[in-house]
Amino acid sequence: MTTYVLVHGAWGGGWKFARVASLLRKRGHSVFAPTLTGAGERSHLLSGAINLSTHVTDVLNVIRYEDLSGVVLLGHSYGGMVITQVADRIAEKIAALVYLDAFVPEDGQSLFDLNIPANTQMFLTRAGDNGGLLIPPPPAKAYFGVNDGDAARVDELAAPQPIGTMIEKVKLTGAYRGVKKRVYVHGAVLPRESPFKRFYEAAKANGWDAHALPCGHDIMLDLPDELTEILDEAGK
Template sequence: MMDMPDWCKGHAPSLEQAQVEAEHAFTRIRDSLSEAEYDEALWKKDGQVLGHGGQNLLIETFSLDDPKQAFAVLQYGMEAAASGAGRQDGARMVGCADPADSGRTTMTTFVLVHGAWHGGWCYKRVARLLRQAGHEVYTPTLTGLGERAHLMNRAIDLDTHVQDIVGVIRCEELSDVVLCGHSYGGMVITGVAEQIAAKIRSLVYLDAFVPEDGKSLFDYLPAELSGQMRDDAAQNGEGYKVTPIPAAAFAVNAQDAAWVDAMCVKQPLATFEQKLEVSGRQVPKRVYMLAVGREPSPFQQFGARFKDDQGWQFVSFACGHDVMVDQPQELAAALIAAA
Protein backbone atom coordinates (compact mmCIF):
# COMPACT_ATOMS: atom_id res chain seq x y z
CA MET A 1 0.00 0.00 0.00
CA MET A 2 1.27 3.48 -0.79
CA ASP A 3 2.00 5.88 2.06
CA MET A 4 -0.34 8.82 2.64
CA PRO A 5 1.53 12.10 2.11
CA ASP A 6 1.83 14.29 5.22
CA TRP A 7 0.03 17.23 3.64
CA CYS A 8 -3.03 15.02 3.06
CA LYS A 9 -3.44 14.17 6.73
CA GLY A 10 -6.05 16.21 8.54
CA HIS A 11 -6.82 18.79 5.91
CA ALA A 12 -8.00 19.12 2.33
CA PRO A 13 -5.22 19.47 -0.25
CA SER A 14 -5.30 21.99 -3.02
CA LEU A 15 -5.74 20.66 -6.52
CA GLU A 16 -2.17 21.76 -7.28
CA GLN A 17 -0.80 19.76 -4.33
CA ALA A 18 -2.87 16.76 -5.30
CA GLN A 19 -1.64 16.87 -8.88
CA VAL A 20 2.02 17.13 -7.86
CA GLU A 21 1.75 14.21 -5.46
CA ALA A 22 -0.35 12.24 -7.94
CA GLU A 23 2.31 12.69 -10.61
CA HIS A 24 4.98 11.43 -8.21
CA ALA A 25 2.80 8.45 -7.26
CA PHE A 26 2.05 7.81 -10.92
CA THR A 27 5.78 7.60 -11.63
CA ARG A 28 6.37 5.23 -8.70
CA ILE A 29 3.59 2.92 -9.84
CA ARG A 30 4.72 3.01 -13.46
CA ASP A 31 8.31 2.19 -12.51
CA SER A 32 7.18 -0.74 -10.34
CA LEU A 33 5.46 -2.51 -13.25
CA SER A 34 6.92 -4.53 -16.05
CA GLU A 35 6.20 -3.41 -19.59
CA ALA A 36 3.48 -6.07 -19.92
CA GLU A 37 1.89 -5.08 -16.60
CA TYR A 38 2.05 -1.42 -17.62
CA ASP A 39 0.21 -2.16 -20.86
CA GLU A 40 -2.43 -4.17 -19.00
CA ALA A 41 -2.98 -1.45 -16.40
CA LEU A 42 -2.96 1.47 -18.83
CA TRP A 43 -6.14 3.50 -18.85
CA LYS A 44 -7.77 2.72 -22.21
CA LYS A 45 -10.37 5.44 -22.33
CA ASP A 46 -9.42 6.97 -25.70
CA GLY A 47 -10.64 10.37 -24.61
CA GLN A 48 -14.09 9.11 -23.65
CA VAL A 49 -14.15 9.19 -19.84
CA LEU A 50 -13.58 12.64 -18.34
CA GLY A 51 -15.96 12.57 -15.39
CA HIS A 52 -16.60 15.81 -13.54
CA GLY A 53 -15.13 15.99 -10.05
CA GLY A 54 -12.52 13.40 -11.04
CA GLN A 55 -9.90 15.16 -8.95
CA ASN A 56 -11.58 13.54 -5.95
CA LEU A 57 -9.80 10.39 -7.14
CA LEU A 58 -6.28 11.81 -7.12
CA ILE A 59 -5.66 10.56 -3.62
CA GLU A 60 -7.99 7.54 -3.77
CA THR A 61 -5.03 5.51 -4.98
CA PHE A 62 -3.32 5.76 -1.58
CA SER A 63 -5.87 3.32 -0.12
CA LEU A 64 -5.50 0.66 -2.80
CA ASP A 65 -3.41 -2.46 -2.34
CA ASP A 66 -3.32 -3.47 -6.00
CA PRO A 67 -0.75 -1.37 -7.92
CA LYS A 68 -2.51 -1.95 -11.23
CA GLN A 69 -5.85 -0.86 -9.81
CA ALA A 70 -4.18 2.16 -8.21
CA PHE A 71 -2.62 3.01 -11.56
CA ALA A 72 -6.00 3.09 -13.32
CA VAL A 73 -7.72 5.11 -10.60
CA LEU A 74 -4.83 7.56 -10.36
CA GLN A 75 -4.64 8.18 -14.08
CA TYR A 76 -8.41 8.70 -14.22
CA GLY A 77 -8.15 11.33 -11.51
CA MET A 78 -5.26 13.13 -13.14
CA GLU A 79 -6.96 13.26 -16.54
CA ALA A 80 -10.32 14.28 -15.12
CA ALA A 81 -8.67 17.06 -13.14
CA ALA A 82 -6.77 18.18 -16.22
CA SER A 83 -10.07 18.36 -18.12
CA GLY A 84 -11.00 21.43 -16.11
CA ALA A 85 -13.56 19.78 -13.87
CA GLY A 86 -12.99 22.40 -11.16
CA ARG A 87 -11.50 22.00 -7.68
CA GLN A 88 -13.24 19.94 -4.97
CA ASP A 89 -11.96 20.27 -1.41
CA GLY A 90 -11.14 16.58 -1.28
CA ALA A 91 -13.57 15.50 1.42
CA ARG A 92 -14.05 12.15 -0.28
CA MET A 93 -10.39 11.56 -1.02
CA VAL A 94 -9.25 8.63 1.04
CA GLY A 95 -7.72 9.84 4.28
CA CYS A 96 -8.18 13.52 3.45
CA ALA A 97 -10.90 14.96 5.65
CA ASP A 98 -12.19 18.45 5.04
CA PRO A 99 -12.27 20.35 8.36
CA ALA A 100 -15.36 22.23 7.20
CA ASP A 101 -17.19 18.96 6.58
CA SER A 102 -18.11 18.23 10.22
CA GLY A 103 -16.31 14.90 10.40
CA ARG A 104 -17.81 13.34 7.30
CA THR A 105 -16.23 9.95 6.62
CA THR A 106 -14.51 9.06 3.39
CA MET A 107 -16.54 5.89 2.84
CA THR A 108 -19.40 5.99 0.34
CA THR A 109 -22.38 3.65 0.27
CA PHE A 110 -23.23 2.35 -3.20
CA VAL A 111 -26.40 0.51 -4.18
CA LEU A 112 -25.98 -0.89 -7.68
CA VAL A 113 -29.14 -1.97 -9.48
CA HIS A 114 -28.86 -4.28 -12.48
CA GLY A 115 -30.87 -4.15 -15.68
CA ALA A 116 -33.35 -6.49 -17.35
CA TRP A 117 -32.56 -10.22 -17.52
CA HIS A 118 -29.47 -9.71 -15.33
CA GLY A 119 -28.89 -10.06 -11.59
CA GLY A 120 -26.61 -8.68 -8.91
CA TRP A 121 -23.95 -11.03 -10.32
CA CYS A 122 -23.15 -8.60 -13.15
CA TYR A 123 -21.64 -6.08 -10.71
CA LYS A 124 -19.27 -8.53 -8.99
CA ARG A 125 -16.09 -7.05 -10.49
CA VAL A 126 -17.08 -3.45 -9.82
CA ALA A 127 -18.25 -4.26 -6.30
CA ARG A 128 -14.91 -5.90 -5.50
CA LEU A 129 -12.99 -2.84 -6.68
CA LEU A 130 -15.18 -0.44 -4.69
CA ARG A 131 -14.87 -2.54 -1.53
CA GLN A 132 -11.10 -2.69 -1.93
CA ALA A 133 -11.18 1.11 -2.01
CA GLY A 134 -12.97 1.13 1.36
CA HIS A 135 -16.56 1.67 0.26
CA GLU A 136 -19.77 -0.14 1.25
CA VAL A 137 -21.49 -1.83 -1.69
CA TYR A 138 -24.87 -3.52 -2.14
CA THR A 139 -25.78 -5.35 -5.37
CA PRO A 140 -29.36 -6.56 -4.79
CA THR A 141 -31.04 -8.87 -7.27
CA LEU A 142 -34.56 -7.95 -8.32
CA THR A 143 -37.44 -10.38 -7.72
CA GLY A 144 -37.67 -13.14 -10.31
CA LEU A 145 -34.16 -12.67 -11.69
CA GLY A 146 -30.68 -14.01 -11.01
CA GLU A 147 -30.55 -16.20 -7.91
CA ARG A 148 -34.16 -15.16 -7.25
CA ALA A 149 -35.45 -16.61 -10.53
CA HIS A 150 -37.41 -19.20 -8.57
CA LEU A 151 -39.67 -16.35 -7.41
CA MET A 152 -40.76 -15.48 -10.97
CA ASN A 153 -44.52 -15.00 -11.22
CA ARG A 154 -47.16 -13.10 -13.20
CA ALA A 155 -47.63 -10.45 -10.50
CA ILE A 156 -44.10 -9.01 -10.78
CA ASP A 157 -44.08 -5.51 -12.24
CA LEU A 158 -42.03 -2.33 -11.99
CA ASP A 159 -43.53 -1.54 -8.58
CA THR A 160 -42.25 -4.89 -7.30
CA HIS A 161 -38.70 -4.03 -8.27
CA VAL A 162 -38.93 -0.50 -6.89
CA GLN A 163 -39.99 -1.98 -3.56
CA ASP A 164 -37.07 -4.45 -3.71
CA ILE A 165 -34.60 -1.56 -3.65
CA VAL A 166 -36.57 0.60 -1.22
CA GLY A 167 -36.58 -2.40 1.09
CA VAL A 168 -32.81 -2.85 0.89
CA ILE A 169 -32.16 0.80 1.70
CA ARG A 170 -34.64 0.86 4.58
CA CYS A 171 -33.82 -2.52 6.13
CA GLU A 172 -30.06 -1.99 5.86
CA GLU A 173 -30.63 1.49 7.36
CA LEU A 174 -28.73 3.19 4.58
CA SER A 175 -28.50 6.92 3.92
CA ASP A 176 -26.47 9.29 1.76
CA VAL A 177 -26.54 6.57 -0.91
CA VAL A 178 -25.11 6.64 -4.40
CA LEU A 179 -27.87 4.78 -6.24
CA CYS A 180 -26.89 3.47 -9.66
CA GLY A 181 -29.26 1.85 -12.13
CA HIS A 182 -28.18 0.11 -15.32
CA SER A 183 -30.46 -0.02 -18.37
CA TYR A 184 -33.95 -1.02 -17.12
CA GLY A 185 -32.54 -0.26 -13.66
CA GLY A 186 -32.97 3.43 -14.53
CA MET A 187 -36.72 2.90 -14.33
CA VAL A 188 -36.28 1.28 -10.92
CA ILE A 189 -34.04 3.93 -9.34
CA THR A 190 -36.35 6.69 -10.58
CA GLY A 191 -39.21 5.00 -8.73
CA VAL A 192 -37.05 4.59 -5.64
CA ALA A 193 -36.15 8.29 -5.66
CA GLU A 194 -39.86 9.14 -5.76
CA GLN A 195 -40.29 7.36 -2.42
CA ILE A 196 -37.07 7.96 -0.48
CA ALA A 197 -35.23 10.86 -2.12
CA ALA A 198 -33.92 12.00 1.26
CA LYS A 199 -31.83 8.81 1.51
CA ILE A 200 -30.06 9.42 -1.81
CA ARG A 201 -26.91 11.49 -2.36
CA SER A 202 -26.54 10.78 -6.05
CA LEU A 203 -28.59 9.11 -8.80
CA VAL A 204 -26.43 7.48 -11.46
CA TYR A 205 -28.03 6.31 -14.71
CA LEU A 206 -25.65 3.80 -16.30
CA ASP A 207 -26.61 3.53 -19.98
CA ALA A 208 -30.13 3.59 -18.59
CA PHE A 209 -33.67 4.76 -19.19
CA VAL A 210 -34.60 8.03 -17.50
CA PRO A 211 -38.41 7.98 -17.51
CA GLU A 212 -40.67 10.99 -17.63
CA ASP A 213 -44.00 11.10 -15.85
CA GLY A 214 -46.51 8.59 -17.17
CA LYS A 215 -44.00 6.73 -19.36
CA SER A 216 -43.08 3.04 -19.44
CA LEU A 217 -39.86 1.48 -20.72
CA PHE A 218 -41.67 0.43 -23.90
CA ASP A 219 -42.46 4.10 -24.57
CA TYR A 220 -38.73 4.63 -25.25
CA LEU A 221 -38.32 1.69 -27.65
CA PRO A 222 -39.31 1.43 -31.31
CA ALA A 223 -42.84 0.00 -31.61
CA GLU A 224 -41.48 -2.89 -33.68
CA LEU A 225 -39.11 -3.97 -30.90
CA SER A 226 -41.68 -3.75 -28.11
CA GLY A 227 -44.09 -5.68 -30.31
CA GLN A 228 -41.49 -8.42 -30.82
CA MET A 229 -41.01 -8.69 -27.05
CA ARG A 230 -44.74 -9.01 -26.46
CA ASP A 231 -44.96 -11.69 -29.15
CA ASP A 232 -42.02 -13.53 -27.60
CA ALA A 233 -43.69 -13.52 -24.18
CA ALA A 234 -46.90 -14.87 -25.72
CA GLN A 235 -45.15 -17.62 -27.66
CA ASN A 236 -42.21 -18.56 -25.42
CA GLY A 237 -42.88 -17.13 -21.97
CA GLU A 238 -46.33 -18.29 -20.86
CA GLY A 239 -47.66 -14.88 -21.76
CA TYR A 240 -45.62 -12.92 -19.22
CA LYS A 241 -41.87 -13.64 -19.59
CA VAL A 242 -39.51 -12.05 -22.14
CA THR A 243 -36.53 -14.00 -23.47
CA PRO A 244 -33.12 -12.37 -22.83
CA ILE A 245 -31.51 -10.40 -25.63
CA PRO A 246 -28.19 -12.09 -26.57
CA ALA A 247 -25.04 -10.56 -25.12
CA ALA A 248 -23.69 -10.06 -28.63
CA ALA A 249 -26.55 -7.65 -29.36
CA PHE A 250 -25.39 -5.58 -26.37
CA ALA A 251 -21.80 -5.64 -27.72
CA VAL A 252 -20.50 -7.47 -24.65
CA ASN A 253 -16.83 -8.35 -25.08
CA ALA A 254 -16.21 -11.73 -26.73
CA GLN A 255 -14.52 -13.24 -23.67
CA ASP A 256 -17.53 -12.64 -21.41
CA ALA A 257 -20.44 -12.98 -23.85
CA ALA A 258 -21.05 -16.68 -23.22
CA TRP A 259 -20.97 -16.15 -19.45
CA VAL A 260 -23.49 -13.30 -19.64
CA ASP A 261 -25.80 -15.37 -21.86
CA ALA A 262 -25.62 -18.29 -19.41
CA MET A 263 -26.44 -16.08 -16.42
CA CYS A 264 -29.35 -14.10 -17.88
CA VAL A 265 -32.94 -15.27 -17.34
CA LYS A 266 -36.35 -14.22 -18.63
CA GLN A 267 -37.75 -10.84 -17.58
CA PRO A 268 -41.34 -10.18 -16.41
CA LEU A 269 -43.14 -8.43 -19.27
CA ALA A 270 -45.11 -6.18 -16.91
CA THR A 271 -41.89 -4.48 -15.79
CA PHE A 272 -41.58 -3.08 -19.32
CA GLU A 273 -45.24 -2.14 -19.65
CA GLN A 274 -46.01 -0.42 -16.35
CA LYS A 275 -46.00 3.37 -16.52
CA LEU A 276 -44.22 5.27 -13.77
CA GLU A 277 -45.49 8.32 -11.94
CA VAL A 278 -42.66 10.84 -11.68
CA SER A 279 -43.05 14.09 -9.77
CA GLY A 280 -39.38 15.05 -10.04
CA ARG A 281 -38.19 14.55 -6.46
CA GLN A 282 -34.82 16.27 -6.13
CA VAL A 283 -31.57 14.64 -5.11
CA PRO A 284 -28.24 16.48 -4.67
CA LYS A 285 -26.61 15.03 -7.78
CA ARG A 286 -27.63 13.33 -11.02
CA VAL A 287 -25.17 11.63 -13.36
CA TYR A 288 -25.70 10.10 -16.78
CA MET A 289 -23.16 7.53 -18.02
CA LEU A 290 -23.43 6.59 -21.70
CA ALA A 291 -21.86 3.56 -23.39
CA VAL A 292 -20.91 4.67 -26.89
CA GLY A 293 -19.61 1.34 -28.20
CA ARG A 294 -23.00 0.05 -29.34
CA GLU A 295 -25.14 1.40 -32.16
CA PRO A 296 -27.99 1.78 -32.56
CA SER A 297 -28.80 2.26 -28.90
CA PRO A 298 -32.00 3.48 -27.22
CA PHE A 299 -29.82 5.28 -24.69
CA GLN A 300 -28.36 7.77 -27.14
CA GLN A 301 -31.53 9.83 -26.73
CA PHE A 302 -30.77 10.27 -23.03
CA GLY A 303 -27.11 11.00 -23.62
CA ALA A 304 -28.06 13.75 -26.06
CA ARG A 305 -30.54 15.18 -23.56
CA PHE A 306 -28.21 15.31 -20.56
CA LYS A 307 -24.73 15.81 -22.05
CA ASP A 308 -24.95 19.60 -21.93
CA ASP A 309 -27.52 19.91 -19.14
CA GLN A 310 -26.01 21.94 -16.29
CA GLY A 311 -28.10 19.98 -13.81
CA TRP A 312 -26.40 16.73 -14.75
CA GLN A 313 -22.90 15.34 -14.85
CA PHE A 314 -22.09 13.33 -17.95
CA VAL A 315 -19.60 10.51 -18.53
CA SER A 316 -19.14 8.24 -21.55
CA PHE A 317 -17.49 4.84 -21.95
CA ALA A 318 -16.03 3.40 -25.14
CA CYS A 319 -17.60 -0.03 -24.74
CA GLY A 320 -20.84 -1.94 -25.14
CA HIS A 321 -23.97 -1.78 -23.03
CA ASP A 322 -22.77 -3.92 -20.09
CA VAL A 323 -20.19 -1.43 -18.85
CA MET A 324 -19.77 -3.22 -15.53
CA VAL A 325 -18.63 -6.33 -17.41
CA ASP A 326 -16.57 -4.68 -20.15
CA GLN A 327 -14.87 -1.90 -18.15
CA PRO A 328 -15.15 -2.59 -14.41
CA GLN A 329 -12.12 -0.51 -13.39
CA GLU A 330 -13.23 2.48 -15.38
CA LEU A 331 -16.76 2.21 -14.02
CA ALA A 332 -15.58 1.87 -10.41
CA ALA A 333 -13.49 5.02 -10.80
CA ALA A 334 -16.38 6.90 -12.39
CA LEU A 335 -18.76 5.84 -9.61
CA ILE A 336 -16.35 7.12 -6.97
CA ALA A 337 -16.21 10.42 -8.84
CA ALA A 338 -20.01 10.52 -8.93
CA ALA A 339 -20.30 10.30 -5.14
Protein backbone atom coordinates in the same frame (compact mmCIF):
# COMPACT_ATOMS: atom_id res chain seq x y z
CA MET B 1 -16.80 6.23 2.80
CA THR B 2 -19.71 6.26 0.37
CA THR B 3 -22.66 3.86 0.20
CA TYR B 4 -23.59 2.55 -3.23
CA VAL B 5 -26.71 0.65 -4.26
CA LEU B 6 -26.29 -0.84 -7.74
CA VAL B 7 -29.45 -1.95 -9.54
CA HIS B 8 -29.16 -4.24 -12.55
CA GLY B 9 -31.22 -4.21 -15.71
CA ALA B 10 -33.54 -6.64 -17.48
CA TRP B 11 -32.38 -10.27 -17.73
CA GLY B 12 -29.60 -9.43 -15.28
CA GLY B 13 -28.72 -9.93 -11.64
CA GLY B 14 -26.62 -8.42 -8.89
CA TRP B 15 -23.80 -10.73 -9.96
CA LYS B 16 -23.09 -8.45 -12.92
CA PHE B 17 -21.67 -5.84 -10.54
CA ALA B 18 -19.20 -8.20 -8.81
CA ARG B 19 -16.08 -6.62 -10.33
CA VAL B 20 -17.16 -3.03 -9.75
CA ALA B 21 -18.36 -3.83 -6.22
CA SER B 22 -15.01 -5.41 -5.40
CA LEU B 23 -13.11 -2.40 -6.73
CA LEU B 24 -15.29 0.03 -4.78
CA ARG B 25 -14.91 -1.96 -1.56
CA LYS B 26 -11.13 -1.94 -1.95
CA ARG B 27 -11.43 1.86 -1.85
CA GLY B 28 -13.27 1.62 1.46
CA HIS B 29 -16.82 2.05 0.20
CA SER B 30 -19.96 0.14 1.18
CA VAL B 31 -21.70 -1.58 -1.74
CA PHE B 32 -25.07 -3.31 -2.13
CA ALA B 33 -25.95 -5.00 -5.41
CA PRO B 34 -29.40 -6.53 -4.86
CA THR B 35 -30.86 -8.99 -7.32
CA LEU B 36 -34.42 -8.07 -8.23
CA THR B 37 -37.23 -10.60 -7.70
CA GLY B 38 -37.27 -13.24 -10.44
CA ALA B 39 -33.74 -12.60 -11.71
CA GLY B 40 -30.35 -14.21 -11.12
CA GLU B 41 -30.15 -16.23 -7.91
CA ARG B 42 -33.79 -15.24 -7.28
CA SER B 43 -34.97 -16.72 -10.58
CA HIS B 44 -36.78 -19.44 -8.63
CA LEU B 45 -39.26 -16.66 -7.75
CA LEU B 46 -39.90 -15.79 -11.40
CA SER B 47 -43.57 -15.11 -12.08
CA GLY B 48 -45.69 -13.34 -14.64
CA ALA B 49 -47.16 -11.31 -11.75
CA ILE B 50 -43.88 -9.43 -11.19
CA ASN B 51 -43.97 -5.81 -12.34
CA LEU B 52 -42.04 -2.56 -11.93
CA SER B 53 -43.61 -1.95 -8.52
CA THR B 54 -42.20 -5.29 -7.31
CA HIS B 55 -38.69 -4.23 -8.20
CA VAL B 56 -39.10 -0.74 -6.76
CA THR B 57 -40.11 -2.40 -3.48
CA ASP B 58 -37.06 -4.68 -3.66
CA VAL B 59 -34.74 -1.68 -3.68
CA LEU B 60 -36.71 0.38 -1.18
CA ASN B 61 -36.52 -2.54 1.23
CA VAL B 62 -32.75 -2.87 0.87
CA ILE B 63 -32.34 0.80 1.76
CA ARG B 64 -34.86 0.56 4.62
CA TYR B 65 -33.69 -2.67 6.25
CA GLU B 66 -29.98 -1.89 5.86
CA ASP B 67 -30.70 1.60 7.27
CA LEU B 68 -28.88 3.34 4.42
CA SER B 69 -28.60 7.06 3.74
CA GLY B 70 -26.42 9.29 1.57
CA VAL B 71 -26.79 6.64 -1.12
CA VAL B 72 -25.30 6.81 -4.60
CA LEU B 73 -28.07 4.94 -6.42
CA LEU B 74 -27.20 3.42 -9.79
CA GLY B 75 -29.57 1.87 -12.31
CA HIS B 76 -28.44 -0.03 -15.38
CA SER B 77 -30.72 -0.09 -18.45
CA TYR B 78 -34.22 -1.05 -17.18
CA GLY B 79 -32.84 -0.24 -13.72
CA GLY B 80 -33.21 3.43 -14.59
CA MET B 81 -36.97 2.98 -14.33
CA VAL B 82 -36.53 1.47 -10.89
CA ILE B 83 -34.14 4.00 -9.39
CA THR B 84 -36.15 7.00 -10.57
CA GLN B 85 -39.23 5.79 -8.71
CA VAL B 86 -37.15 4.78 -5.66
CA ALA B 87 -35.61 8.25 -5.52
CA ASP B 88 -39.05 9.81 -5.82
CA ARG B 89 -40.15 7.89 -2.72
CA ILE B 90 -37.08 8.51 -0.54
CA ALA B 91 -35.25 11.48 -2.08
CA GLU B 92 -33.89 12.46 1.34
CA LYS B 93 -31.80 9.28 1.46
CA ILE B 94 -30.28 9.62 -2.02
CA ALA B 95 -27.09 11.66 -2.56
CA ALA B 96 -26.69 10.99 -6.29
CA LEU B 97 -28.40 9.19 -9.15
CA VAL B 98 -26.30 7.34 -11.72
CA TYR B 99 -27.92 6.15 -14.94
CA LEU B 100 -25.74 3.45 -16.48
CA ASP B 101 -26.86 3.27 -20.12
CA ALA B 102 -30.33 3.49 -18.64
CA PHE B 103 -33.81 4.76 -19.36
CA VAL B 104 -34.69 8.07 -17.69
CA PRO B 105 -38.48 8.23 -17.37
CA GLU B 106 -40.89 11.04 -16.69
CA ASP B 107 -44.14 10.55 -14.77
CA GLY B 108 -46.58 8.25 -16.55
CA GLN B 109 -44.05 6.62 -18.87
CA SER B 110 -43.29 2.92 -19.19
CA LEU B 111 -40.16 1.32 -20.59
CA PHE B 112 -42.13 0.41 -23.71
CA ASP B 113 -43.01 4.09 -24.09
CA LEU B 114 -39.32 5.01 -24.02
CA ASN B 115 -37.76 2.21 -26.02
CA ILE B 116 -37.22 2.19 -29.76
CA PRO B 117 -40.50 0.94 -31.30
CA ALA B 118 -38.77 -1.95 -33.08
CA ASN B 119 -37.34 -3.17 -29.78
CA THR B 120 -40.72 -2.93 -28.06
CA GLN B 121 -42.35 -4.92 -30.85
CA MET B 122 -39.63 -7.56 -30.71
CA PHE B 123 -40.08 -7.97 -26.94
CA LEU B 124 -43.86 -8.25 -27.33
CA THR B 125 -43.44 -10.87 -30.04
CA ARG B 126 -40.94 -12.86 -28.00
CA ALA B 127 -43.24 -12.72 -24.97
CA GLY B 128 -46.17 -13.85 -27.13
CA ASP B 129 -44.15 -16.82 -28.30
CA ASN B 130 -43.41 -17.65 -24.65
CA GLY B 131 -46.93 -17.57 -23.18
CA GLY B 132 -47.34 -13.80 -23.09
CA LEU B 133 -45.99 -12.91 -19.63
CA LEU B 134 -42.22 -13.48 -19.85
CA ILE B 135 -39.71 -12.08 -22.35
CA PRO B 136 -36.81 -14.46 -23.15
CA PRO B 137 -33.37 -12.79 -23.05
CA PRO B 138 -31.81 -11.59 -26.30
CA PRO B 139 -28.30 -12.90 -27.12
CA ALA B 140 -25.74 -10.99 -25.09
CA LYS B 141 -23.10 -10.38 -27.75
CA ALA B 142 -25.30 -9.84 -30.80
CA TYR B 143 -27.84 -7.61 -29.05
CA PHE B 144 -25.94 -5.90 -26.23
CA GLY B 145 -22.36 -6.05 -27.52
CA VAL B 146 -21.11 -7.90 -24.44
CA ASN B 147 -17.41 -8.74 -24.71
CA ASP B 148 -16.31 -12.21 -25.87
CA GLY B 149 -15.04 -13.19 -22.42
CA ASP B 150 -18.37 -12.57 -20.67
CA ALA B 151 -21.04 -13.16 -23.33
CA ALA B 152 -21.46 -16.91 -22.76
CA ARG B 153 -21.89 -16.48 -19.00
CA VAL B 154 -24.38 -13.65 -19.46
CA ASP B 155 -26.43 -15.88 -21.76
CA GLU B 156 -26.22 -18.78 -19.30
CA LEU B 157 -27.36 -16.77 -16.27
CA ALA B 158 -30.00 -14.57 -17.91
CA ALA B 159 -33.57 -15.23 -16.74
CA PRO B 160 -36.70 -14.19 -18.68
CA GLN B 161 -37.99 -10.71 -17.86
CA PRO B 162 -41.62 -10.33 -16.71
CA ILE B 163 -43.44 -8.20 -19.27
CA GLY B 164 -45.19 -6.29 -16.48
CA THR B 165 -41.88 -4.59 -15.64
CA MET B 166 -41.88 -3.00 -19.09
CA ILE B 167 -45.60 -2.23 -19.35
CA GLU B 168 -46.17 -0.61 -15.95
CA LYS B 169 -45.81 3.18 -15.99
CA VAL B 170 -43.80 5.04 -13.38
CA LYS B 171 -45.70 7.10 -10.83
CA LEU B 172 -43.67 10.16 -9.86
CA THR B 173 -44.51 13.12 -7.63
CA GLY B 174 -41.43 15.04 -8.71
CA ALA B 175 -39.68 14.62 -5.36
CA TYR B 176 -36.83 12.79 -7.10
CA ARG B 177 -35.83 16.12 -8.69
CA GLY B 178 -34.54 17.06 -5.27
CA VAL B 179 -31.57 14.78 -5.93
CA LYS B 180 -29.32 17.35 -7.60
CA LYS B 181 -26.30 15.19 -8.40
CA ARG B 182 -26.93 13.27 -11.63
CA VAL B 183 -24.55 11.16 -13.69
CA TYR B 184 -25.10 9.46 -17.04
CA VAL B 185 -22.74 6.81 -18.43
CA HIS B 186 -23.34 5.65 -22.00
CA GLY B 187 -21.90 2.58 -23.71
CA ALA B 188 -21.28 4.09 -27.13
CA VAL B 189 -20.51 0.90 -29.08
CA LEU B 190 -23.62 -1.19 -29.76
CA PRO B 191 -24.31 -3.57 -32.69
CA ARG B 192 -27.71 -1.92 -33.24
CA GLU B 193 -29.46 1.43 -32.78
CA SER B 194 -29.10 2.43 -29.14
CA PRO B 195 -32.21 3.61 -27.25
CA PHE B 196 -29.86 5.20 -24.70
CA LYS B 197 -27.96 7.67 -26.88
CA ARG B 198 -30.72 10.27 -26.62
CA PHE B 199 -30.74 10.04 -22.82
CA TYR B 200 -26.97 10.57 -22.77
CA GLU B 201 -27.27 13.57 -25.08
CA ALA B 202 -30.07 15.06 -22.99
CA ALA B 203 -28.07 14.52 -19.80
CA LYS B 204 -25.06 16.28 -21.29
CA ALA B 205 -27.22 19.15 -22.53
CA ASN B 206 -28.76 19.52 -19.07
CA GLY B 207 -25.41 19.80 -17.31
CA TRP B 208 -25.20 16.30 -15.83
CA ASP B 209 -21.84 14.63 -15.37
CA ALA B 210 -22.06 12.69 -18.65
CA HIS B 211 -19.66 10.07 -20.02
CA ALA B 212 -19.60 8.10 -23.29
CA LEU B 213 -17.36 5.04 -23.01
CA PRO B 214 -16.01 2.89 -25.89
CA CYS B 215 -17.86 -0.31 -25.00
CA GLY B 216 -21.14 -2.15 -25.28
CA HIS B 217 -24.22 -1.93 -23.08
CA ASP B 218 -22.89 -3.94 -20.11
CA ILE B 219 -20.36 -1.32 -19.08
CA MET B 220 -19.79 -2.92 -15.66
CA LEU B 221 -18.44 -6.02 -17.41
CA ASP B 222 -16.58 -4.34 -20.28
CA LEU B 223 -14.88 -1.45 -18.44
CA PRO B 224 -15.12 -2.02 -14.66
CA ASP B 225 -12.07 0.11 -13.82
CA GLU B 226 -13.34 3.12 -15.76
CA LEU B 227 -16.80 2.79 -14.24
CA THR B 228 -15.34 2.53 -10.74
CA GLU B 229 -13.47 5.82 -11.27
CA ILE B 230 -16.71 7.52 -12.33
CA LEU B 231 -18.60 6.12 -9.34
CA ASP B 232 -15.86 7.07 -6.92
CA GLU B 233 -16.08 10.66 -8.18
CA ALA B 234 -19.90 10.60 -7.96
CA GLY B 235 -19.63 9.77 -4.27
CA LYS B 236 -17.50 12.80 -3.40
